[in-house]
Amino acid sequence: EAGVTQSPTHLIKTRGQQATLRCSPISGHTSVYWYQQALGLGLQFLLWYDEGEERNRGNFPPRFSGRQFPNYSSELNVNALELEDSALYLCASSLGQGLETQYFGPGTRLLVL
Amino acid sequence: ELKVEQNPLFLSMQEGKNYTIYCNYSTTSDRLYWYRQDPGKSLESLFVLLSNGAVKQEGRLMASLDTKARLSTLHITAAVHDLSATYFCAVESDYKLSFGAGTTVTVRA
Numbered sequence: 001e002a003g004v005t006q007s008p009t010h011l012i013k014t015r016g017q018q019a020t021l022r023c024s025p026i027s028g029h030t031s032v033y034w035y036q037q038a039l040g041l042g043l044q045f046l047l048w049y050d051e052g053e054e055r056n057r058g059n060f061p062p063r064f065s066g067r068q069f070p071n072y073s074s075e076l077n078v079n080a081l082e083l084e085d086s087a088l089y090l091c092a093s094s095l096g097q098g099l100e101t102q103y104f105g106p107g108t109r110l111l112v113l
Numbered sequence: 114e115l116k117v118e119q120n121p122l123f124l125s126m127q128e129g130k131n132y133t134i135y136c137n138y139s140t141t142s143d144r145l146y147w148y149r150q151d152p153g154k155s156l157e158s159l160f161v162l163l164s165n166g167a168v169k170q171e172g173r174l175m176a177s178l179d180t181k182a183r184l185s186t187l188h189i190t191a192a193v194h195d196l197s198a199t200y201f202c203a204v205e206s207d208y209k210l211s212f213g214a215g216t217t218v219t220v221r222a
Contacts, residue, residue, distance in 0.1 A: 031208075033210075035210075042212055042214050043201065043210075043215075045210060045211065048208055055208060056207060056209055058209070090155060101146070102158075102210060104148075104156040104157075106155045
């Protein structure tokens, strides 16, 4: 069974640009979570989508946004990129909302120059 | 806000010896996870602990949970080189995970 997939694996942008990151969950999983792993800041929760709706949001500015599509895949958009947005962005999926184990994808490494 | 503290942050292990990583958290939680991360890689789920007194073992790793003390431990028995990695505990609350800072483990001969 295929795991969580993310694309692209690496992304280089300049300050002020927009970045779009994509995630496909494990088949049958309806919940998608986004986390940011930045140097010195650890792993921080960004967003949770379930059944196409945003269910929870971490302590990030509105320029971090996303959506979930009918096939449960998800996009994370980061507008007006800043240098400190450089990080590994991890997507995880789980079976529906509720207390289910989150399985992580390989991540997208975003570098903002 | 839920806070998760891991210690130590760095652990240099000698092959064959036993070590423990500690994870303290600040509020009640639905479940606690341990993950492993190799350099440049994603997170691999090791254990899910659901209730007070839960103990899980896989190979040389054993995790336990004391919900009253809000403490989980990850015990490593007879360390071997391929256990070198960063280990994270994560606590679930409000359908999101709050992670500890991670413990970077290096196993030396």
